[in-house]
Amino acid sequence: MTLIASLMAALAVAFPQDGRAPPPAQDPGxxxxxxxxxxxxVEVTGQRPVQDRAATFVEQVAAAPRGRGLGRWDSAICVGAxxxxxxxxxxxxxxxxxxxLELGLEIGAPGCRPxxxxxxxxxxxxxxxxxxxxxxxGFRPALNQTDLGSRALELFQTTDAPVRWWxxxxxxxxxxxxxxxxxxxxxxPAVRVRDVSRLRANVRDDLVRVVIILDTPRIGRISYGALSxxxxxxxxxxxxxxADTSAWPSxxxxxxSAEPPAGLTAWDRDYLQSLYAARRDRARPTQQARxxxxxxxxxxxxxxxxxxxxxxxx
Numbered sequence: 022m023t024l025i026a027s028l029m030a031a032l033a034v035a036f037p038q039d040g041r042a043p044p045p046a047q048d049p050g051x052x053x054x055x056x057x058x059x060x061x062x063v064e065v066t067g068q069r070p071v072q073d074r075a076a077t078f079v080e081q082v083a084a085a086p087r088g089r090g091l092g093r094w095d096s097a098i099c100v101g102a103x104x105x106x107x108x109x110x111x112x113x114x115x116x117x118x119x120x121x122l123e124l125g126l127e128i129g130a131p132g133c134r135p136x137x138x139x140x141x142x143x144x145x146x147x148x149x150x151x152x153x154x155x156x157x158x159g160f161r162p163a164l165n166q167t168d169l170g171s172r173a174l175e176l177f178q179t180t181d182a183p184v185r186w187w188x189x190x191x192x193x194x195x196x197x198x199x200x201x202x203x204x205x206x207x208x209x210p211a212v213r214v215r216d217v218s219r220l221r222a223n224v225r226d227d228l229v230r231v232v233i234i235l236d237t238p239r240i241g242r243i244s245y246g247a248l249s250x251x252x253x254x255x256x257x258x259x260x261x262x263x264a265d266t267s268a269w270p271s272x273x274x275x276x277x278s279a280e281p282p283a284g285l286t287a288w289d290r291d292y293l294q295s296l297y298a299a300r301r302d303r304a305r306p307t308q309q310a311r312x313x314x315x316x317x318x319x320x321x322x323x324x325x326x327x328x329x330x331x332x333x334x335x
Contacts, residue, residue: 071317071318071321072314072318074268074269075314075317075318076310076314077268078266078269078288078292078317079292079310079313079314079317080310081261081264081265081266082260082261082264082266082273082292083258083259083260083261083310083313084169084188084259084260084261084262084264085190085226085259085306086165086166086167086168086169086170086190086226087165087166087169087170088165088166088306089166089190089192089226089306090225090226090301090303090305090306090309091226091258091259091296091306091309091310091313092188092190092191092226092227092228092259093226093227093228093257093258093296093297093301094121094126094227094228094257095198095227095228096126096127097126097127097128097129098117098118098121098126098127098128098129098136098137098256098257099128099129099133099134099135099136099137100113100114100117100118100128100129100135100137100139100256101114101135101137101138101139102114102138102139102140103138103139103140103141104140104141104142105141105235109245112245112249113139113248113249113252114139116246116249116250116252116253117137117139117249117252117253117256117257119253120250120253120254120257120285120293121253121257123290123293123294124257124293124294124297125297126297136228136229136230136231137230137231137233137256138230138231138232138233139233139234139235139252139256140232140233140234140235141234141235141237142234142235142236142237143237143238145185145234145235145236145239146178146179148234149177149178149185149234150178152232153174153177153178158204158205158206159189159230160174160187160189160232161174161189161205162189162191162204162205163202163203163204163205164205166191166192166202167189167190167191167202168187168188168189168190169188174187176262180262181236181239182236182239182262182276183235183236183239183240183241183276184233184234184235184236184240184248184251184252184255184276185233185234185236185262186231186232186233186234186255186256186260186262187231187232188228188230188231188259189228189229189230189231190226190227190228190229190259191226191227191229192224192225192226193224193225193226193227194223194224195222195223195224195225195301195302196223198227201223201224221302221303221304222302222303222304223302224302225301225302226301228259231255231256233252233255233256235248235252243275243276243281244281244283246283246284247272247275247281247282247283247284248275250272250284250285250289251272251273251275253285254272254273254285254289254293257293258292258293258296260273269288270282270286270287270288271286271288271289272284272285272286272289273289288317290320291316291317291320291321292313292317294316294320295312295313295314295315295316295317295320296313298316299312299313299316300312
């Protein structure tokens, strides 16, 4: 018997509803033992507090270069798409751009040089290997602090994931936006230190390049609108490719859920909004992570999410 049912049974004993009069009042000096009510086993279920869930999500999903904070686009993006029909390419470009506008970013004018490149491929391994071979410094402009490392780059070229991506971020001066580390083949830059603080740093981390490859044979039959939202999330935030996100309501479950989401979820939007609202000059990555978590927790009271935009039909 459940707790609620047991309580209702006890109330029925105390307040009978069959028309009978209640039992006569007892002499206050006489102690009457009331019959015990067996409540049975009580099972309490529920989700972990939002604070814990958000903190674990950020810990598992966010993928910054070792020792660096999470990067984000500074002000403007330019999205390009290749190896797909014009209407599908334009839809995906528009979807990524629409999410970016929601985050306060600007969109490059027609003819801009793409810093987010999306390409479809029948052989994604060959395309990824060719891109890395033709432009090694574009994928790893420095030995560290700009990407996830050589092992991750190897996995980018060999993964069997339906969608693969590679982020490049750079530490830059908070004041000027100038690159703050030594790049391959260049002299080490001079960075002006404006103050010394345990809370603020003199550099921030900016995304400068994202390459996304759609492995068309492995994508299968899914909603193109959902795929475009999936691409938008990994284009605008550094996401760990191997993260297990099954415990959270996220578009990142697009390829591993029996009932995949139709588009970006409220959880996804809260994460992106919190990432882009967090201070960018935090002295430690852990401080930035805590601020993102706090933003996600506060956002749980926001209004319902908008309906995903309809994708073109074949």
